[in-house]
Amino acid sequence: MAITSANQLELLQTAEAVAREKMIDPELVVEAMEESLARAAKSRYGAEMDIRVSIDRKTGRATFTRVRTVVPDDELENYQAQLTVEQARQYLDDPKIGDEFREEVPPVEMGRIAAQSAKQVILQKVREAERDRQYEEFKDRVGTIINGVVKREEYGNIIVDVGQGEAILRRNEKIGRESYRPNDRIRCYIKDVRREARGPQIFLSRTDPQFMAELFKMEVPEIYDGIIEIKAVARDPGSRAKIGVISHDSSIDPVGACVGMRGSRVQAVVNELQGEKIDIIPWNEDQATFLVNALQPAEVSKVVIDEDAQRIEVVVPDDQLSLAIGRRGQNVRLASQLTGLDIDIMTEAEESERRQAEFAERTQLFMDTLDLDEFFAQLLVSEGFSSLEEVAYVDRDELLVIDGVDEDTADELQARARDYLEELNKKALDRARELGVEDSLVEFEGLTPQMIEALAEDGIKTLEDFATCADWELAGGWTTVDGERVKDEGLLEKFDVSLEEAQNLVMTARVQLGWVDIADLKTDAPEADADAAIEPAEAGASS
Secondary structure, eight states, X not given: OBOOHHHHHHXXXXXXXXXXXXXXXXXXXXXXXXXXXXXXXHHHHOTTSEEEEEEOTTTOOEEEEEEEEEOOGXXXXXXXXXXXXHHHTTTSSSOOTTOEEEEEEOOOBOOHHHHHHHHHHHHHHHHHHHHHHHHHHHHTTTTSEEEEEEEEEETTEEEEEOSSSEEEEOGGGSOTTOOOOTTOEEEEEEEEEEOOTTSOEEEEESSSHHHHHHHHHHHXXXXXXXXXXXEEEEEETTTEEEEEEEESSTTSOHHHHHHOGGGHHHHHHHHHXXXXXXXXXXXXXXXXXXXXXXXXXXXXXXXXXXXXXTEEEEEEOGGGHXXXXXXXXXXXXXXXXXXXXXXXXXXXXXHHHHHHHHHXXXXXXXXXHHOOOHHHHHHHHHTTOOSHHHHXXXXXXXXXXXXXXXXXXXXXXXXXXXXXXXXXXXXXXHHHHHTTOOHHHHTOTTOOHHHHHHHHHTTOOSHHHHHTOOHHHHHOEEEEETTEEEEEOOTTGGGTOOHHHHHHHHHHHHHHTTSSOHHHHHHHTTTSOGGGSSOHHHHTOOO
């Protein structure tokens, strides 16, 4: 097949037709044709030649050009596509390195194989352009709802026609036991769009919590307009869900607006989610208040929040326990997801037992360590004393308010407490030195003898060892594994060392060792990760 005047215009007409069908830029199709013709020309003139083809965008005429580049003498490798400066003087005036000499060559006769190869190149380029167009179209639609038509099912996954491409709804993203047939209409949430070798992959979901949030946005104009905001969503897909909402207009009830007249708005969402029951809960900045709302319909007697551990204890009446927990723990699990807190639920009877156990434990502590009778020890616990340190170092006046305690008795109590603590400190320090702790760690301000003993038992025996520790290794923390929070035990956690205190101790050690400049800390502290301030390799020690 020769590129003659008879079929020159057909190139442009074909390019226009393909671009219109695939909804891509005609220029991309023409460029693909130029590349395919160039490949055919190379097969005719030789693969080592640099043959380039240009198609006139108005007439369709294809021009074949051979290009040779000027290179230094010692870099000449390809005689067909390169020239030395001396050789280039035959064709160019004052040639320089990098200049190109171009000469037109006759059009090629395309045989069957060459034509087939050209066709493959064009198809490949068109496919790539089509994939790029699909990716650009859908990448900005992540987080929105899309309507599609079911095409087929593959191993439980649903392939959905979304207009200008296909998307996949994986079986774990379907609600319950949903089943679809070809040509069924389906509404899904675009969870992710990725570039992959086989083209852009559009991943859909019907179980994502944000799918429900987007449905409410479609059904409730106040949410769409921003008057009502969805602050949190938790779902057990196909079964039950909780959604926390807040109104930025005091005259509008957020719960009532989401429910709608006779439940019309929420019912539309429920129908789309296969009958999923939805609890609409008023959001509150106060965690305890919001949690009480989130645990509805159960009644809550008391809430105790541990902000450091991000845990919360909820006390409910004995007859409300099963309602608060819900079937298979569903109610408390959803409330936990909604608030972002780990929730421990106990009855009033269980809390009373625990309080009594703590009271008895502290009473026994004072009886054993301070040589007190049970009645006097109970008096101390009743006044809020829970540790020997509190008795030893509290202001004496706080002891004098206890019935029957005069100045002499208060002084004796504090003396006994201090003597006992000093004995404990001596034993802890002796044990730490037996384990090989160096003076640099013993003399470091901020660590008690018991802390030093605990560090030594874990192999931390020098200030250098201590400085390589991360704050969470000392204070403990929480890690999310497979959606569940897992406790990381800290070396100094039993001494009530907070994450901030651990961070300050470690950074102080690093400053003392000269690993960190105190001036840098003052300027970079808000942004820098304290644990990343020094690497163990730089420290010259490892924990």
